Amino acid sequence: xxxxxxxxxxxxxxxxxxxxxxxxxxxxxxxxxxxxxxxxxxxxxxxxxxxxxxxxxxxxxxxxxxxxxxxxxxxxxxxxxxxxxxxxxxxxxxxxxxxxxxxxxxxxxxxxxxxxxxxxxxxxxxxxxxxxxxxxxxxxxxxxxxxxxxxxxxxxxxxxxxxxxxxxxxxxxxxxxxxxxxxxxxxxxxxxxxxxxxxxxxxxxxxxxxxxxxxxxxxxxxxxxxxxxxxxxxxxxxxxxxxxxxxxxxxxxxxxxxxxxxxxxxxxxxxxxxxxxxxxxxxxxxxxxxxxxxxxxxxxxxxxxxxxxxxxxxxxxx
Amino acid sequence: xxxxxxxxxxxxxxxxxxxxxxxxxxxxxxxxxxxxxxxxxxxxxxxxxxxxxxxxxxxxxxxxxxxxxxxxxxxxxxxxx
Amino acid sequence: xxxxxxxxxxxxxxxxxxxxxxxxxxxxxxxxxxxxxxxxxxxxxxxxxxxxxxxxxxxxxxxxxxxxxxxxxxxxxxxxxxxxxxxxxxxxxxxxxxxxxxxxxxxxxxxxxxxxxxxxxxxxxxxxxxxxxxxxxxxxxxxxxxxxxxxxxxxxxxxxxxxxxxxxxxxxxxxxxxxxxxxxxxxxxxxxxxxxxxxxxxxxxxxxxxxxxxxxxxxxxxxxxxxxxxxxxxxxxxxxxxxxxxxxxxxxxxxxxxxxxxxxxxxxxxxxxxxxxxxxxxxxxxxxxxxxxxxxxxxxxxxxxxxxxxxxxxxxxxxxxxxxxxxxxxxxxxxxxxxxxxxxxxxxxxxxxxxxxxxxxxxxxxxxxxxxxxxxxxxxxxxxxxxxxxxxxxxxxxxxxxxxxxxxxxxxxxxxxxxxxxxxxxxxxxxxxxxxxxxxxxxxxxxxxxxxxxxxxxxxxxxxxxxxxxxxxxxxxxxxxxxxxxxxxxxxxxxxxxxxxxxxxxxxxxxxxxxxxxxxxxxxxxxxxxxxxxxxxxxxxxxxxxxxxxxxxxxxxxxxxxxxxxxxxxxxxxxxxxxx
Numbered sequence: 001x002x003x004x005x006x007x008x009x010x011x012x013x014x015x016x017x018x019x020x021x022x023x024x025x026x027x028x029x030x031x032x033x034x035x036x037x038x039x040x041x042x043x044x045x046x047x048x049x050x051x052x053x054x055x056x057x058x059x060x061x062x063x064x065x066x067x068x069x070x071x072x073x074x075x076x077x078x079x080x081x082x083x084x085x086x087x088x089x090x091x092x093x094x095x096x097x098x099x100x101x102x103x104x105x106x107x108x109x110x111x112x113x114x115x116x117x118x119x120x121x122x123x124x125x126x127x128x129x130x131x132x133x134x135x136x137x138x139x140x141x142x143x144x145x146x147x148x149x150x151x152x153x154x155x156x157x158x159x160x161x162x163x164x165x166x167x168x169x170x171x172x173x174x175x176x177x178x179x180x181x182x183x184x185x186x187x188x189x190x191x192x193x194x195x196x197x198x199x200x201x202x203x204x205x206x207x208x209x210x211x212x213x214x215x216x217x218x219x220x221x222x223x224x225x226x227x228x229x230x231x232x233x234x235x236x237x238x239x240x241x242x243x244x245x246x247x248x249x250x251x252x253x254x255x256x257x258x259x260x261x262x263x264x265x266x267x268x269x270x271x272x273x274x275x276x277x278x279x280x281x282x283x284x285x286x287x288x289x290x291x292x293x294x295x296x297x298x299x300x301x302x303x304x305x306x307x308x309x310x311x312x313x314x315x316x317x318x
Numbered sequence: 319x320x321x322x323x324x325x326x327x328x329x330x331x332x333x334x335x336x337x338x339x340x341x342x343x344x345x346x347x348x349x350x351x352x353x354x355x356x357x358x359x360x361x362x363x364x365x366x367x368x369x370x371x372x373x374x375x376x377x378x379x380x381x382x383x384x385x386x387x388x389x390x391x392x393x394x395x396x397x398x399x
Numbered sequence: 400x401x402x403x404x405x406x407x408x409x410x411x412x413x414x415x416x417x418x419x420x421x422x423x424x425x426x427x428x429x430x431x432x433x434x435x436x437x438x439x440x441x442x443x444x445x446x447x448x449x450x451x452x453x454x455x456x457x458x459x460x461x462x463x464x465x466x467x468x469x470x471x472x473x474x475x476x477x478x479x480x481x482x483x484x485x486x487x488x489x490x491x492x493x494x495x496x497x498x499x500x501x502x503x504x505x506x507x508x509x510x511x512x513x514x515x516x517x518x519x520x521x522x523x524x525x526x527x528x529x530x531x532x533x534x535x536x537x538x539x540x541x542x543x544x545x546x547x548x549x550x551x552x553x554x555x556x557x558x559x560x561x562x563x564x565x566x567x568x569x570x571x572x573x574x575x576x577x578x579x580x581x582x583x584x585x586x587x588x589x590x591x592x593x594x595x596x597x598x599x600x601x602x603x604x605x606x607x608x609x610x611x612x613x614x615x616x617x618x619x620x621x622x623x624x625x626x627x628x629x630x631x632x633x634x635x636x637x638x639x640x641x642x643x644x645x646x647x648x649x650x651x652x653x654x655x656x657x658x659x660x661x662x663x664x665x666x667x668x669x670x671x672x673x674x675x676x677x678x679x680x681x682x683x684x685x686x687x688x689x690x691x692x693x694x695x696x697x698x699x700x701x702x703x704x705x706x707x708x709x710x711x712x713x714x715x716x717x718x719x720x721x722x723x724x725x726x727x728x729x730x731x732x733x734x735x736x737x738x739x740x741x742x743x744x745x746x747x748x749x750x751x752x753x754x755x756x757x758x759x760x761x762x763x764x765x766x767x768x769x770x771x772x773x774x775x776x777x778x779x780x781x782x783x784x785x786x787x788x789x790x791x792x793x794x795x796x797x798x799x800x801x802x803x804x805x806x807x808x809x810x811x812x813x814x815x816x817x818x819x820x821x822x823x824x825x826x827x828x829x830x831x832x833x834x835x836x837x838x839x840x841x842x843x844x845x846x847x848x849x850x851x852x853x854x855x856x857x858x859x860x861x862x863x864x865x866x867x868x869x870x871x872x873x874x875x876x877x878x879x880x881x882x883x884x885x886x887x888x889x890x891x892x893x894x895x896x897x898x899x900x901x902x903x904x905x906x907x908x909x910x911x912x913x914x915x916x917x918x919x920x921x922x923x924x925x926x927x928x929x930x931x932x933x934x935x936x937x938x939x940x941x942x943x944x945x946x947x948x949x950x951x952x953x954x955x956x957x958x959x960x961x962x963x964x965x966x967x968x969x970x971x972x973x974x975x976x977x978x979x
Contacts, residue, residue, distance in 0.1 A: 004408070004586070006447075006556040024341030027386045031345065037550035059386050065509075065540075066547050097509055097537070128518070158516035186516035210709055241663070241707065271673050272663045302676045302687075303665075321836065321882075349449040351619040352612065353559070353580060353885065356400060372885060374611070376618040377725045380449040383539075394725060398608035398649045399732050 011036060015044040023053035030056060034063035042067050046075035049091075054084040061090035065097045073098055073106035073125070080118040088117060095125030104131040111137035116146045123152030127159050135160055139168045147177040154180060158187025166195045173199050181206065182214040189221040197222050201230040209239040216242055220249035228255040235261055240270045247273070251280030259284045263292035266308075275303045282311030285318050329377060329393045330355065330370040336389035337367040344368075346381035346390050355381060400581055401883040403829050407585040407822070412440040412555070413805045414798070415575060415590035417562045418624065419443035420451015420617075421787055422596035422777030422794030424545045425501075427554045429798035437802060440588065441554050444561040444580060444888070445619055448546050451598055452617050452754070452778060453787060456539035458721040459532055460512070460788045461657050463502060464495040468522045468530040471495035475957045481681045482757055482783045483914050485637060485934060487953040490764040490782045490793075498792045502533070505791065509544040511537045523661035532657055538721040560586055562623065563891055564821045565593065565631035568813035571771035572631075576821045578891070583829065583884040587818055589810045592772045592801040595760065596794055597624030599642065599778040600899045602892065604748025604853060605845040606651050611838060613651050615644055615747040616778075624779040625751055626895035628760045629902065629945075634769040634936040636761040636781040636950075638906035639919045641854065642752040643685050647701070648745035652723040654701040659718075662710050666744065667702040674699075680755060680784075682916030688746055689854075689917050700741035711737045746917075748845075749853055751899060754790065756918055757783035761936060761950075766797035772804055772811075827879070828890045834880030837890040843871050844893070848900050855920045856907050864904045872897055905945035906937050 014036065017029025030048050033041040045067070048060035061079050064072050079091035095107070107126045111134060113119050119141065126134045134156050141153035154172050157165045172184035185203050188196040200222060203215035216234050219227045227249075234246035235258070247265070250258045262284075265277045278296070281289050293312055299305045337343075339357050346368050347355045354372040357365045368390070375395055382390040393399070414430050416423045419441050427441045443450045464474045474495040479486045506512060513521040513534040523532040535541070549556060559580045566573040566587075574589040601616020612618040628635060645666065647654050656666060668674045668691050675687045691697055703711055715737060719727030735742060753759035759781030766774045774797035777790035785793060828834070851864035875897060881887045912927035913920050933949040940946030 004410070004557055006558065008550075008553060022341055024338030024343065024387075027338065028341055028343055031386060035546075035550065037547045055387060065543070097540075099507070099509060130518070155516065159518040161517055183516055189515060190517040209707070239707075241710070271665065301673045303673060306676055321833070348446050348558075351445040351450055351454050351617055353445060353888070374618070374889075376612050376614070378454050378617065379724050380454055383455070383724075384449070392725060392728075394650075394729055394732065395608075395610050395613060397610040398606075398613045398651065399729065 009036070011038055011040040011044065014041070018044060018048055018051075023056055026051060026053065026056045027059050030059045030063050034066045037066055039067060039069070042069070042071050042075070046071065049075050049079050054082075054087055057082060057084065057087045058090045061087055061094055065094040068098055068100040069103050070106045073103040076125075077106055077110055077118075077122065080121050081115060088121075092117075092121035092124065095121055096128070098125055098129060101129045101131060104129040104134070108133055112140070116149060119144070120146070120148045120152050123149065123156050127152070127155045130159055132160060132162075135162065135165065139165065142168055142172050147180055150175060150177065150180045151183050154183045154187055158183070158190070161190040163191060163193060166191060166193060170195065170199045173203055178208045178210060181208070181211045185211065185214040185218055189218045192222060192224075197224055197226055201226060204230055204234050209237075209242055212237060212239070212242045213245050216245035216249055220252040223253060228253060228258065231255070232258050232261055235265070240268075240273050244273050244276050247276050247280050251283045254284060256284045256286050259286035259289050263289040266292050266296055271301050271304065274301070275307055278304055278307035278311050282307060282314040285311075285314040287315055287318065290315055326373045327396050328370040328373050329375045329395045330381060331391045331393065332368045332370075333389045333391070334367045336387045338387055338389075339365045339367050343386070345384050345386065349380040349384050351378060351380070352376060401885045403583040403884050403887065405584070407587060407818075409587040409589065411589045411810065412438040413590065414439045414592045414594065414801045415588050416441045416594040416596060416798075417575060418451070418596035418598060418777070419447035419556070420596065420598055420777065421453055421790035422797070423594065424549055425791045425794035426594045426596060426774075426776060426798035426801070428548055428552055429795045430802050431552050431554060433799055433802045437805065439554055440557060440590075441549065442557040442560050442562065442577065442588070444559070444623075446558045447549065447556050449542055450619070452620065453541050453722075454617055455724060456541045456721045457535060457787050458538050458658055458717050459534040460502070461786045462498075462531050462784065462788055463522065463533040464498050464531065465502070465520055465522055465533065466499060472957050474531070476959060476963070478784050479955070479957070479959055480963060483682075484932060484959070485640075485757065485914070485952055486783055487763070488956050489953060490762065492956055493764045493796070494782060494785060494789055494792050497795075498788050501788065501792045501795060505544075508548050510541050511535060532661060534658070534717070535721070539724075557586075561888055561891060562597075562627065563825055564817070565627050565773070566813040566817060567631055567770065568811040571808070571811050572773040573811035573813040575627075576818055578825055578887070579884065580888040581884055583826070583887050585822060591805040591808050591810060592774065594766075594774040594776065594794075594797045594801055595624050595628065595768075595779060596775070596777045596790070596797075597627075597779055599750055599752035599754065600625050600896075601750045601752065602841070602896055603750045603845065603848055603899050603903065605842070605849050606748050607745065608649055608651065611842060611845070614750075615646055615651055615653070616750055616752065620778070621892040621895055622751065622899040623892070623895040624775070625760065625902065626898040628768065628773075628775065629898060629937075629939050631770060631773070632939055633773060634761040634938050635902065636757070636759060636934050636936055638751060638758045638902050638937055639910050639935065640682070640757045640915045641749040641903070641918045642747075642756045642758065643682075643749055643854070643917055644680065644747040644755060645685065645688055645699075645744055646747045647726070647729070648743045650726065650729040651747065652726055654742060654744055656701070659701065659703060659714050662714055663706050664701060664703045664714065667700050667741065668696040669698055669700070670696070671702060671741070682756065682918035684916065685746060685918065686916035686920060692746070699744045701744055702741050703737045704739055704741060708738065749848065749903070751903070752778045753781050753783055754778040754786050755784065756915070757781055761934070762793075764796070765800040766793050767800065772808065774801055825887070825891065827876070828881040829887060831878070831880045834878040835874060837879060837881060837886055837893045840871060840875045840879055841889070841893040841896055844868065844897050844900050847871070848903065852900070852903055852907065854917050855922045857922055858908065861904050861908050865901070868897065868900050868904065872901075902937055902945055905947070906935060909937075909947040910935050
C-alpha cells in the first residue's frame with residue numbers, strides 16, 4: 001500500500017531538489033516547498049527566486065503566496081525587477097496576498113523607486129498592510145507620470161483613512177485619468193468633512209459617467225444637506241447608471257424630500273432604474289408617492305412589481 | 319463478450335514538449351477531481367508525459383491552472399462546446 | 400496504476416471527516432483547534448487541494464449576513480419564505496449569527512472579500528430587505544488558502560480514498576469503510592465521530608448535452624453522502640425538493656446572476672423583458688423560468704447587452720476567471736459577445752443539494768444527524784440555501800460539536816461481518832469476466848431520471864421510474880463489470896446514483912402536494928398546508944426500501960406575518976393574470 005497520509009517531509013530534504021541540474025526537478029522542489037506551508041521553506045524559496053531558469057523563478061514567486069512576513073516580501077520585491085515579465089507578474093500577484101503588517105518593512109524602502117512596474121506592485125502590496133509610513137510616498141506618487149502608479153497610491157491613501165490626506169485626494173479627484181479620479185472619489189468615503197463633500201459634489205459634473213457614478217455612490221457615506229441637493233440634481237444625469245446611484249444614495253440617506261422627484265422616474269423605460277426607484281420609495285415610505293407606485297402594481301417586470309408592492313406595503317404600514 | 323473500442327475526442331491536451339512528468343511531476347494527475355489523467359510510462363517504466371486516460375471531464379481547469387510549465391490545455395468536451 | 404490489488408488496512412482516529420471540499424476542511428480545522436490532541440483525519444475521494452464544488456474557486460458569497468447590511472432575523476425570514484415555510488429556523492438563525500465570524504476567519508486565511516477604497520466590506524445590494532452578496536476578488540485562490548491552513552494545522556489528509564459505507568454499532572457511529580480509487584485496496588477507519596461533507600448529488604439527472612460529466616455540480620459529487628447516510632439508517636429530509644438551476648445552455652454552468660445582477664444584468668425572455676425576480680433563486684422562480692421556456696416566450700437569456708462597455712468588461716473579468724473559468728472558452732467558441740448578444744439559458748438537470756434548495760441529510764443546528772456521533776454539513780445537509788458560506792459555517796459547527804462528543808465515548812463495536820459484506824459488494828464487478836460497464840448503468844439510470852422524475856412530476860411516470868430503476872438495479876447487481884480500480888470507483892458511484900434515484904422517486908411520491916415551485920410541482924396536487932406543512936423524513940425501511948415519515952416544522956423563532964408567508968406566490972398569481 002502506498003503511503004496513506006499526505007506526508008510532512010523535512011524542509012532541508014525538499015530543498016535539495018533546488019540544486020538539481022534540471023529545471024524541471026527544481027520546479028518540483030519549489031512546489032513541494034510551497035505545499036509544506038512551513039515558514040522554514042521561505043529562505044529556500046527566496047534563493048529559488050533568483051534561479052537561472054525563468055520557469056523556476058516564476059514558480060518560486062507563486063509559491064511565496066503561501067507565506068507572509070518581511071522575508072517573503074523582500075524576496076518578492078527582489079523579483080519585481082526580473083528580466084522575465086512572467087516572473088514580475090507572479091511576484092506582483094503574490095505581493096497583494098500579504099497580510100502581516102510587518103511584511104511592509106521590506107516594501108517601504110522601495111516606495112520611491114523609479115521603476116514603474118515595481119512601484120505599482122509595491123503600492124498594491126502595501127495597501128492592505130495599512131502602514132502609516134507609506135502615506136508620504138503615496139502622496140508624492142500622485143504626481144507620478146504613470147496612471148497605474150497614481151491609482152495604486154490613491155489606494156494606499158484611501159485605506160489609511162487619514163483626514164490629513166484630504167487635500168491630496170482632492171487633487172487626485174481632478175487627475176487627468178478617469179480611473180484615478182474614480183478611485184480617489186471612492187477613497188473619500190471615510191471622511192464626513194466639508195472638504196470631502198465639496199470634492200464629491202464637484203465631481204458630479206465630471207465629463208466621465210464612471211466618475212459621476214463613483215461620486216453619486218460615495219456621497220451617501222459622507223452625508224449632509226448639501227449632498228442631498230447635489231444628488232437631486234444628479235437624478236437628471238444623462239446616464240442611467242449615475243441616476244441609479246443617486247437614487248440609491250438618496251434612499252440610504254433617507255432624503256424623503258427627494259421622494260417626489262424619484263417617483264416620476266418610475267415611468268422611465270430602464271428596468272434597473274425603475275426597480276431601484278421602487279425599492280427606495282419603499283424605504284422612504286412617503287404617502288404622496290403612492291399614486292406613482294400604484295400604476296405599476298401589476299407591472300410586467302417582476303422585480304419592479306415586487307418592489308412596488310413591497311413599497312406600497314411600507315407606505316400602508318405608516 | 320469483448321467490450322468495444324469506441325473512439326472519443328478528449329478535452330484535455332498536454333504539450334509533451336513542455337510537460338515535466340519525466341522529472342516526477344504529477345501535479346495535473348493529482349489535482350483532477352475526477353481522476354482522469356495519468357502519466358504515460360516508457361518501455362522501462364519511467365514516466366514520460368501526462369495524458370487524459372478517461373473521457374470523464376468536468377472542464378473545471380485545475381490541471382491547466384496548476385501546471386507549472388503551462389503544458390496543459392482544457393478544451394470543452396465536443397458534446398457541449 | 401489502476402490495477403486491482405487485494406488488501407485491507409484498519410486505522411483508528413477520533414474524528415473522521417469524509418469529503419475535503421468546503422465544509423470538511425473547516426470541520427477539520429475547528430476540531431483540531433478546539434482539541435489539538437484529537438486525531439482528526441480528512442479523507443477525500445479526489446485530492447483535498449482541488450476537490451469539491453469550489454475546486455476552481457467561487458466568485459462571491461451569496462448569503463453573507465454582515466452587521467450593518469443584514470440581520471439574522473431578516474435573513475431567517477427571507478430563507479423561510481423562499482423555502483415555503485418548511486424550515487427549522489434554529490439552524491438557519493445560528494448560521495446567520497455566526498457566519499460573519501467565519502468570513503473574518505476566511506479573511507485571515509488569505510481569502511479576500513471585496514472591500515471598498517477605504518478597506519471596508521463592499522456588500523452589493525441585491526435585495527431591499529437585506530444585502531447579502533459579497534464579491535470575492537481573489538476567489539480563485541480559495542482552495543489553495545484552505546489547503547495551506549490544513550497543512551499548517553498538520554491535519555492528517557488521506558487522498559484518493561472513497562468512503563463506501565458507514566459503520567455503526569451500539570446505536571451510534573463506529574467508522575467507515577473506504578476503498579482506494581487507484582488500487583482497490585480497502586481501508587477501514589474506526590472513528591468515535593464522523594463528519595460527512597461529501598457534497599451534492601450532482602450526477603442524478605442527465606444534462607441536456609448527454610455528456611455524463613457535463614453537470615452543473617462538480618461531477619465528482621455523485622451522491623455518496625446521501626447513499627451512505629441512507630444505508631447507515633440516518634434520516635434524510637425533503638428530498639423531493641430537488642435542486643434545479645438556471646444555467647448557460649449546453650455549457651451547463653452558472654450564468655451567475657449574482658455577479659451580473661448588481662451590475663445591471665438580468666434574465667430576460669426573447670423579447671428582452673425581465674420575467675422573473677432576479678434577487679433570489681427559488682423553486683417558484685424556476686417554475687416561472689420553466690413556464691417561459693415552455694410557453695412560447697423563450698428562449699430565455701442572460702441579458703447584458705444593454706450595459707455600458709466598462710460594466711460588461713468588469714462582468715467578463717469575474718465570470719471568466721473564477722468558479723468556472725471555461726465559461727470564457729465556451730463563449731469564444733460560439734462567438735458570443737456579451738456586448739452584442741444575449742446569452743442563451745436553460746434549466747439544469749435535477750439533483751439533491753441543500754446549498755441551493757433544501758434536500759439533504761437531516762441535521763439540527765449543531766450539524767448532528769439522527770445517528771449519534773454522525774454529523775453532516777455543506778451541500779448534503781438539509782440547512783436550506785446555505786451555499787458556500789453555509790458549508791464553511793455548518794462545517795465549523797460539526798467540527799466543534801464532534802470534539803465535545805468524543806470526550807465521553809470510546810470506539811463503538813461493530814460487526815466485522817459488515818466489512819466482509821461490503822468487500823463482497825464492492826468487489827463483485829471485479830469478479831466477472833464480462834458484463835455491463837458502469838458508464839452504461841449510470842447513463843441508463845440518469846436518462847430514466849430525466850424521463851420520469853424531471854418536474855412537473857406525474858404520479859404514473861414516477862411509478863414507471865421505480866420499475867425501471869429496479870430493473871437497472873438488478874442488472875447492476877448481477878452484471879456490472881469493471882476492468883480496473885478507476886472503473887471500480889465509477890461502479891460505486893453508479894450504485895450511489897441508483898440509490899439517489901430511488902430516493903428521489905420515493906420522496907416525490909410520498910409528498911402528495913405541490914410545493915417549492917418547480918422543485919416539487921406535482922401536477923395532480925395543489926399545495927396543501929393542512930397535511931403537508933411538515934418535513935418529510937426518508938429512512939431505509941426494514942424491507943431495505945425507502946420508508947417515510949412526517950416531521951413537524953419546529954416553532955419559528957422569527958415570526959413570519961400571515962401576508963408575508965405567501966409573499967412570493969401571491970405576487971406572481973396576480974401578475975400572471977395582469978400580464979395576459
